[in-house]
Amino acid sequence: MDDPDHRPEAAQDAAGRAGTAGIGLSAVLAFALAQGSWQWFATYIGVTLLAVIVSSCRPPTRTPGPRSAYLRDLTAYSLVIGLCAAIALAPMLQRWKWLLPMPATRAGCPALGTYESMRTEAALADLAARDPASLSQARHTRSHEAVADCLSATTTLWLPVYAVGVAALVGLGVWGFGRYRSRRGTTEPA
Numbered sequence: 665m666d667d668p669d670h671r672p673e674a675a676q677d678a679a680g681r682a683g684t685a686g687i688g689l690s691a692v693l694a695f696a697l698a699q700g701s702w703q704w705f706a707t708y709i710g711v712t713l714l715a716v717i718v719s720s721c722r723p724p725t726r727t728p729g730p731r732s733a734y735l736r737d738l739t740a741y742s743l744v745i746g747l748c749a750a751i752a753l754a755p756m757l758q759r760w761k762w763l764l765p766m767p768a769t770r771a772g773c774p775a776l777g778t779y780e781s782m783r784t785e786a787a788l789a790d791l792a793a794r795d796p797a798s799l800s801q802a803r804h805t806r807s808h809e810a811v812a813d814c815l816s817a818t819t820t821l822w823l824p825v826y827a828v829g830v831a832a833l834v835g836l837g838v839w840g841f842g843r844y845r846s847r848r849g850t851t852e853p854a
Contacts, residue, residue: 703755710752717745726842738835746831750823757826758812758819769822773814780810 724737757764764770784806788799 706754707752707756710748710750710754713748714745714752717741717748723838723842726839726846738838742831742835742838743827745834746827746829749830750827753826754819754823757822758815764819764822769818770815773811773818776814777807777811781807 721741723741724734727734753763761770781803784803785799788802
């Protein structure tokens with residue numbers, strides 16, 4: 665008799681679930697480490713995690729029955745891919761207006777940069793007479809940091825929307841492909 669725990673498919677499914685969980689935890693760690701403005705390294709991390717999950721974790725196998733683990737596994741798989749995609753997209757969302765076309769959410773960031781520049785000038789007023797170039801550099805740097813932090817906060821607010829959107833597309837795609845394969849398998853002669 666075959667022991668269901670020693671089937672190759674069961675081992676692959678268990679490894680896929682563990683891999684999905686591990687990659688999800690890695691993505692959460694990457695998200696936690698992204699402080700301040702989203703940097704391009706986040707794109708590298710997100711793309712790397714996507715490559716790992718696509719190459720080493722197969723989508724869950726469609727199983728019949730109302731109590732099967734298929735929907736739970738599909739949900740976890742889709743959400744992890746959505747999270748990795750959101751991490752990969754974060755720097756682009758922050759920098760490219762066409763990818764995050766919500767002008768009202770970005771409108772306050774340049775004004776915040778101007779305010780921070782003025783605050784820096786007031787704090788370093790005695791430097792203006794001695795080294796105007798250093799004051800100008802300090803103002804520019806603080807303004808840039810304030811705008812980047814503001815855009816980062818705005819991006820972080822919208823990342824879950826993008827993550828859930830990608831997860832929904834992946835989930836529907838995997839589910840639809842699984843249905844197609846199961847129908848094709850039942851209609852073909854043996």
